[in-house]
Amino acid sequence: MQRKSFGQMVCPIARSLERVGEWWSILILRDALHGLTRFDQFQSSLGIAPNILTRRLDALVEAGLLERRRYSERPPRYEYVLTARGRDFRPVVVALFAWGNKHFAPEGASVLLVNTKTGDAVDPILVDRATGRPIKEPEYAFAAGPAASERTRRKYASANRATVPGKQDSITADGKRTKQDSITADGKRTARKRTAK
């Protein structure tokens, strides 16, 4: 793998990526969240080589996302069950699902998220748990937290001049948002460019 260890980065996104390791891991978690637990189930669902599947399952156990559990004594057989940490990965899978369905399903949806009681297809969105308001710019943005290094503080301080209204100049105030939203519709590129560092 041609990358440094993301686990050394303080960014929680980078650290998450370190734990799920590569694409197969996300698809294994997807299947585990669908209820699959056994080696042959994952193999049949993914069409993955057994040695790679073994390695990925071991890595997910190591990272605390799956737990290996014996389900048969003779012969000894194991299954892989999501831990609380693994189940908490569901929003990432749902967000990937929604993005893929919106942008990469030209023939229509092969998979839907449904309300199991009504059968209605559901559009999942991220909201602020406390207020129920959708997580959108510029109302919400990433910022340095209490454990941030000096480098992280500087990074977010400069990033937020581009997203927090009124901190830098008038181009970043609320009015800018309209221009940024329309960037692909009407070619108003200049406004966006000026907000970048």
Added chain:
Amino acid sequence: MQRKSFGQMVCPIARSLERVGEWWSILILRDALHGLTRFDQFQSSLGIAPNILTRRLDALVEAGLLERRRYSERPPRYEYVLTARGRDFRPVVVALFAWGNKHFAPEGASVLLVNTKTGDAVDPILVDRATGRPIKEPEYAFAAGPAASERTRRKYASANRATVPGKQDSITADGKRTKQDSITADGKRTARKRTAK
């Protein structure tokens, strides 16, 4: 890369993974969502080798997530600006962020998602856009959509016997949920195991 092309899979999650290609791509998108646009900004943020960064940026342009735009005529200089499709990736980044902060920040949060008006830290959750209800099992589940292949239909039909209440047997009815939630707390493994196919 030791994998087949996920783009051939009909699953929207697999297709999404095909487009973002590898971890660097997600971190580049993270930085682009923070407002970075220029090669040297990405390079300095990520500590990534220039040839790898070039390849990743080209792939993201190719996949329609970034647009390459000249910002200086002499010398010719380009920046990389998120398209609508690229901006739509934000919920995936936010979901990864929330998961990473919850599970992989033992020293405290280096990064927070904040309400930019109040400064309050925000806990992002996925809800049903129409009803505002949190996306949780067993109320919400993936199911085969109108464009699903026979294989996909079979897959979700069997997966949903484990998640949709009352479709298989009493162990999968609402009462099961409680047992599954407590799986790491009280060792009630048997109930969970029996719901797997």
